[in-house]
Amino acid sequence: MKKSYKIEVDCANCANKMEQAAKKTPGVKDATVNFMTLKMSVEFEDGADPRSVMQDVLKNCKKVEDDCEIFL
Amino acid sequence: MNKKQKKMLARILIAAAMMIALHFARRAFGDRAQEPLWFFLYLIPYLTVGWDILLKAAKGIKNKQVFDENFLMAVATVGAIAIALINRSGDYTEAIAVMLFYQVGELFQSYAVGKSRKNISALMDIRPDYANVEIDGELAQVDPDEVGIGTLIVVKPGEKIPIDGVVAEGVSTLDTSALTGESVPREVRPGDEVISGCINQSGLLRLRTTREFGESTVSKILDMVENATSRKSRSEAFISRFARIYTPAVCACALALAVLPPLYLLLRGAAPGWGDWIYRALTFLVISCPCALVISIPLSFFAGIGGASREGVLVKGSNYLEALSKVQTVAFDKTGTMTKGVFEVNGIHHSSMDNAKLLELAAHAEIFSTHPIARSIRKAYLEGMVFRGGGEPAEKAESGGRRLEEERVADVREIGGNGIVAEVDGKQVAAGNTKLMDSLGVEYIDCHHVGTIVHVAVDGAYAGHLLISDVVKPTAGEAIRALRAAGVARTVMLTGDAKKVGEAVAAEIGIDEVRAELLPGDKVAAVEELLAKKPERAVLAFVGDGINDAPVLTRADLGIAMGAFGSDAAIEAADVVLMDDDPKKIALAVRIAKKCMRIVYENIWFAIGVKLVCLVLGAAGVANMWLAIFADVGVMVLAVLNAIRALFTKELR
Numbered sequence: 001m002k003k004s005y006k007i008e009v010d011c012a013n014c015a016n017k018m019e020q021a022a023k024k025t026p027g028v029k030d031a032t033v034n035f036m037t038l039k040m041s042v043e044f045e046d047g048a049d050p051r052s053v054m055q056d057v058l059k060n061c062k063k064v065e066d067d068c069e070i071f072l
Numbered sequence: 073m074n075k076k077q078k079k080m081l082a083r084i085l086i087a088a089a090m091m092i093a094l095h096f097a098r099r100a101f102g103d104r105a106q107e108p109l110w111f112f113l114y115l116i117p118y119l120t121v122g123w124d125i126l127l128k129a130a131k132g133i134k135n136k137q138v139f140d141e142n143f144l145m146a147v148a149t150v151g152a153i154a155i156a157l158i159n160r161s162g163d164y165t166e167a168i169a170v171m172l173f174y175q176v177g178e179l180f181q182s183y184a185v186g187k188s189r190k191n192i193s194a195l196m197d198i199r200p201d202y203a204n205v206e207i208d209g210e211l212a213q214v215d216p217d218e219v220g221i222g223t224l225i226v227v228k229p230g231e232k233i234p235i236d237g238v239v240a241e242g243v244s245t246l247d248t249s250a251l252t253g254e255s256v257p258r259e260v261r262p263g264d265e266v267i268s269g270c271i272n273q274s275g276l277l278r279l280r281t282t283r284e285f286g287e288s289t290v291s292k293i294l295d296m297v298e299n300a301t302s303r304k305s306r307s308e309a310f311i312s313r314f315a316r317i318y319t320p321a322v323c324a325c326a327l328a329l330a331v332l333p334p335l336y337l338l339l340r341g342a343a344p345g346w347g348d349w350i351y352r353a354l355t356f357l358v359i360s361c362p363c364a365l366v367i368s369i370p371l372s373f374f375a376g377i378g379g380a381s382r383e384g385v386l387v388k389g390s391n392y393l394e395a396l397s398k399v400q401t402v403a404f405d406k407t408g409t410m411t412k413g414v415f416e417v418n419g420i421h422h423s424s425m426d427n428a429k430l431l432e433l434a435a436h437a438e439i440f441s442t443h444p445i446a447r448s449i450r451k452a453y454l455e456g457m458v459f460r461g462g463g464e465p466a467e468k469a470e471s472g473g474r475r476l477e478e479e480r481v482a483d484v485r486e487i488g489g490n491g492i493v494a495e496v497d498g499k500q501v502a503a504g505n506t507k508l509m510d511s512l513g514v515e516y517i518d519c520h521h522v523g524t525i526v527h528v529a530v531d532g533a534y535a536g537h538l539l540i541s542d543v544v545k546p547t548a549g550e551a552i553r554a555l556r557a558a559g560v561a562r563t564v565m566l567t568g569d570a571k572k573v574g575e576a577v578a579a580e581i582g583i584d585e586v587r588a589e590l591l592p593g594d595k596v597a598a599v600e601e602l603l604a605k606k607p608e609r610a611v612l613a614f615v616g617d618g619i620n621d622a623p624v625l626t627r628a629d630l631g632i633a634m635g636a637f638g639s640d641a642a643i644e645a646a647d648v649v650l651m652d653d654d655p656k657k658i659a660l661a662v663r664i665a666k667k668c669m670r671i672v673y674e675n676i677w678f679a680i681g682v683k684l685v686c687l688v689l690g691a692a693g694v695a696n697m698w699l700a701i702f703a704d705v706g707v708m709v710l711a712v713l714n715a716i717r718a719l720f721t722k723e724l725r
Contacts, residue, residue, distance in 0.1 A: 010076070010182055013140055013366060016312070036189060036374040064135050 003050055004041040007033065008069040018068055021060040027053035040070060073183060080179050084172060087121035091168050098162075107162060114164035122149065122171035139319040141361045145174050151354040152697060155347055170358055170701045177705035181367055184712045188371065188719060192378035198250045198269040198290050200234035216285040227277045232269065236288045237279035239264050244275035251293070252384040252652040269293065292643050296388060305390035307672050311369045315362050322360035322687075326353040329691055348693070355690040358700040364679040368711035369672055375718035376668030383721055384651040385661045392647040395630045396665035400610035402560050402658070403599060405624075406567035406577060407444065408617030409634055410551075410655060411542040415448035415524065417457060422517045423536030428458070430536050434528050436481050437494040437501040445524060446492070448540055449503075450476060487511075489568055489591035491526070502529040505570065507589075509534075522576040524569055541573075547656045549581040554659035558666065561610075564602060566595050566624075595624045603629070615658055617642075632658060663724040671718050675711045682707050 009015050015035035022031035022040065027048035033040045042057065044050050051072075058070045073081070094113055119126075122145075129146035132139075152167040202213040204226040211226060216234040219225060224240060227233050233246070245257040248270045257273055260266055266279060268290035285291060330353035334344035373390035380387050387393050407413050420427045435453035438446035454474050484494040490511070491504015502512055503526050509516040514529040516537070523541035527534070552563055564585040567574045574588035587598045603612055614621070614628035617635055622645040625631030633646035635653030643649055650657045686703045689695035695703075 011178070011367070036185075036370060037193075038189070064131070066131070 002043045004039050006071040007038050007040045010067055014065045017064045018061045021064045022057045025057045025060050077183055083121055084175055087117040088172055090117040118168045121175055141363055144357050144361050148354045148357045155351055159347055166697050170697055173701040173705045177708050180709055181712055188375055188716055199294055200232045203234040219281060221281055223281050225279050227272045229272055229274055232271055233266055234268055235281045235285050236268050236283045237281040239277055240280045241278040242275050244277050245273045247271040247273050254652050296386060305394040308369055308390055311365050315366055318362055326356045329353040329356055352693050355697050355700045358697055359686040359690050359703060361704050364708040364711045368675045368715045372668055372672045372715040372718045375716055379719045379721040380664045385657055386649040388647050393665045393668055395611045396662055397669040398611040399560055399613045399662055401562040401606055401612045403564045403566055403614045405616040405621055406565055409615055410548045411544050413444050415445050415540045415542050417448055417452035417538050418541050419539035421537055433496050433501050434503045436496040437492050437503045439476050439481050440484055445540055500531050522572055524573055544577055544580055547654055551655035552582045558659050558662045566590055566598050596627050599624055599627050664721050668718045671714055675714055679707050679711055
């Protein structure tokens, strides 16, 4: 399953960091952050609950870049 | 400016004011206060403007992602303050200024990116917010997502069409410019298909929806544009790889610059001059900050894709924009791409029966086919076209009374690329090209006219042929010339049509080479052959009208689909989608891509060049930290401004 979320982040490098953090989150198969359109698209693993996984993604992103926001 | 940017601006202004005030205060009262006091006073503007950088650098270290520009800036400024303390020079202004200019650069960059983001999303502002549905005689605005297929919706003048559909009632003109870049409005009347995203200009329209919102053109296009920049080009990949090795490398160089020369001097018995060399190393760090590249390259692509979409050219990713700029060979489909794809029966020759009867049989044999040629035969029959004895079309006769009757047709077999065999009124009717006749063992009479010839055999005996011709698009010749001017070396036309027809069209519009009489599978083979022959770095593009060209579009280096209105296959298979069917747009797309790539390379060379010069100057001790930060921020500002240029496509038209 693939979902796309609106995000807020200031710099291209921070967006890359968010992408890395999201990719490492359990339950996430793949994630891409598009800095230009401010969108994060996340592909979830089968059986993962997007809601709870996204909470973890947000937490991990905040850890590497506290200036970011994901609108869930 | 948003809230965050305003806050940043305030911090910069306050810190700058404090720094200047302190500078003069110190001149006036420098001798009256102790050094530590000045240190703490200077610390206030430094922290005001730079606390978040220090924090981010610390966080980076904690998260084991040490080397980024925050780290570079933190080390450089803290180091500069430390040197000032140790040397007792009391010159803290330098560290504050470096931080200040760095933040100015960041602010400018975030402002510029935000601005161009807004510009581009305004271009793509085709997402409808609501649909008007009539419920119990009252109009209600509902979420387009909730409208089912077949619902009657109302579009008032000035509103966007929310969902693809067919006009049920009303006559109006549509502004399609948001989708196609075409400024001439399109007229619609009942029965016409309309595409979501167009703006209704004059009359009230009632539409019956033919798709759900999620499947509608507007959703598909938005989806595509939003995902476009996530496919990275080679240059972008290069930059992110470059940044990954580059930052640790310059840090190592800076460390070496700080330690090795003093040690060497020490061994020679000279004064090591630690302070001087560490200062040079810090300058080196400030210069080396890679922000100009990291931000300007993706921004150029983003702006390029945005500018192209304003012209009705949708590019699915930065990598495709890059490929587009390197196109050397272009292969075209003929029908629908270089020609209008509107066929007309222009003659019936050598018929062994009444012309009208032959047309009737052929029309019935082709009753279920969606091929444009079949459509034209049916149209000719339904409109009651009359052909003179010589086979030339005369004026239309009465059109009433003619119908296609399905019950008269049985056992239809479509033979891909060859034609159709069907049973009509109990007779076996074969309609198709010469290959079909050969395979049936029917002797045929060739036609000396240029056009598509549909031979008809009834019960195994030759019954004559229909001459069908297509019209070349008025801009096709100009399109080929424009492509040549844009650097395309070779143009090839691939067509399933007869050789004579293909060659006539190619000669008319100036295409170099024709491969004719290709079956759908042969087109893939032809493209593969062209791919094998071209130089390795050159790009082969295939242009098709997207309905049946999907496999070829996928096989070519770059698939360009034309006139993608409502054609799902095209949007999915192609890498570049031209919204309207004007072949001139191909050359325009190439020009936009070339301009964008030129900007990308300008920025890469400019930024790396200036950095290298400054790095050498810094290492040699010629450049101080002021020059370093000016070089860094200056290069970034220029690179960002240059990147935004990719958005402007007017002069390329």
